[in-house]
Amino acid sequence: MAKLRFQRLERSSPASWAMIGLQVLLLALGLAAALYMEEHGHAVSGMSNQIVWGLPHVFAVFLIVAASGALNVASISSVFDRPAYKPYARLSGLLAIALLVGGLAVLVLDLGRPERLLVAMTTYNFKSIFAWNIYLYSGFVLIVGAYLFAMMDRRASQSTRLGKTMGWIAFGWRLVLTTGTGSIFGFLAAREAYDAAIMAPLFIAASFLYGLAFMVLVLAAANRDAGHELLTADIGKSFRFLLSIFALSLLYFTVVHHLTKLYAGGHRGVEIFLLRDGGIYTLLFWLGQIACGTLLPLGLLAAARDPAAVRRALPRASLLFLIGGLAQMYVVIVGGQAYPLKLFPGFEASSSFFDGVVASYHPSLPEWLLGIGGMALALLQVSLALRLMPFLPEARTADRSPVAA
Amino acid sequence: MSTEPQQALPDRRTMLRGLGGAFATLLAPGVTLYAFGANDAQAQASPKVRWALLIDLGKCPAGCDLCVTACREENGWQGNGRAETDAQWIRKVRLRDARTGQDREVPVMCQHCDKPACVDVCPTGASFKRPDGIVLVDKHICIGCRFCMMACPYKARSFVHEPVTDQKPWAPRGKGTVEGCTLCVHRLDAGRPPACVETCAAKGGGAMLFGDLNDPGSEIAKAVARHAPAQIRSDLGLEPAVRYRNL
């Protein structure tokens, strides 16, 4: 087997500096937005007592879900013994940590009392899925960190067993983690849009797709400074196949989820709302999630036959998958709350507290900035790490490794 | 400097020590109670008691909101004229039966469930049930994540969206934490009924019966046994302590 060599990004084009500058700017704006919301209270957000989780949660959950999926490439290379993926395993681990940190930052900064984070980390209610998630998330960072060490340390990386063991642990952990994230919603028996065990596998399928899409985009963006094509013909072919499979499985779970709810008479109301009468949510579902976020990129990937076409189609499709992902999270999180709680089935309810009314929600600028700031934080960590440590494969090995397999 | 700066600073060690103290309190309440000059008898929240409410909608006329105003006065949750973000601890929900065209109004507040979903999901344990069944938010450890509001089927809780000043001394409430009906716990601990119940009896239709469900001789226990009143969303199995007649 040819020796696999890794490189830091040493060349720096003006474009990449501009990218880093933009990320820093967006991060600063996000922090400012968080401070503003903390100072004035959530009244300056679009969130209310009806829509208690809004746009920041859409971004946060999206990033956290993507984080566990970003680890896939590493898992495939060590758990499923596919050396072709090995050159990308380091980046995969890095991206997993960075996306998780970005998502968590948004989640924490949106808290009503973010300064009490220490309370959240020292006082636990072990019955709460949220409390489990605090362990799952911090454990994920530690485990993936150790996994990266096992891959990157000169001595530790000699042992294939260590790498493989860490790979297995990280793989198991990420499945539990996404199950936990999906169950935040799945366990909510009171809300018709949620209350479904399928939320967990649906989130896992979503994580596979978003994580790999992020991976493709980072590779495409790092191309210029790496000095060679990171998305080689072979890996491009594999990614094309994987993205399609992941998108189809997410579509499958989405269809089953909605069909199940439609079939049960008691839940039909919320389905008709989301799928037909929900205005922005209906639009985001059909146009955002299904058309732009699933069918169009699937078509792009299917149409790309030769390696050059695949290379062009991959980043475009990935970007569309991510846009679709954000739309999906918006429909799940905000749309699920917009439909009113049914306290008295069989009656038409009304009150001064918006009973029986579809809640309105208009995300405010600080919420956008906070959410985008989290995304910028995730990508900034990647941009900097790629320059500080050898995460990316060198040209020769990247081209040759599939042959060596 | 004349004072000891180390003492005055809230460094990590004192923080942790404080938290350790909080744990000690939870682990060995008897010890602390004794040290702080109290005894078990002074702990008003007795596990022998199960506070409950029975609301007779037959005596609850449409348009009457005495219970709501009484609660607002007592606990000081008057808002800022922003309906979507202002708190509501109790509200009257108007119900229309689409087939018969019949109207009725139901006062809805925290249902003080026996198996409260909000307590299950709260990551820090800020949502808790007192030994006597009252479901409360310990605002000292509430981080404002709003998961309890997602989990509550009754829309009973509000998030404080804006800074608050001049609270009632007996009803602390502040920006960034979640709140809801406390069953006027400060009044109960002083041996008085909740404000809504008192006002409804004095000026309204006397629709609210309050008492200890665990005491078989109590009026409420007898009424519940006799009328088998309804609970909102009893299908969820949360066993709310608020019951309704003539729903």
Next chain:
Amino acid sequence: MRRPRTMAPIVASMVIVAAVSGMSAFAGDGTPVPHPPRGKGERCVADTGFMRKNHMKMLLHHRTEAVHLGVRTPQYDLNGCVSCHAVEGSDGKPVSFASDRHFCKSCHSYAAVSIDCFECHASRPEVQGKTAFVAPADREVAAIDRYLRDIRP
């Protein structure tokens, strides 16, 4: 509760810098010290030295017991402190925590310890001068002292 600060050294150096610059400003008067207004009753829950050192711990314990178990011993209630130590403003009403003359504020801004108690709690009494305060016996204070020492890890 106190706001968690994990950057103790940084905060400490900021306090020292602030204190040093403050001292130079008051060079003629010597070291500046806060003058928290005296309470109304005969005596506080315990003597001043003990209260200075332990009030935060006592409040912390009382809060947990009051909220979770309904132990309502008025002498350890924050409302007791607020009522007894209320300071009258120019309008004849007690001042709130927003005023530098507020009992808690006068010391806490000096010591640079930010508290968030009054983001939720009322910082002035509802009805002026109405306090049902019973000073605890010395042996009770001694028991608290022992207890606070015991729980120290």
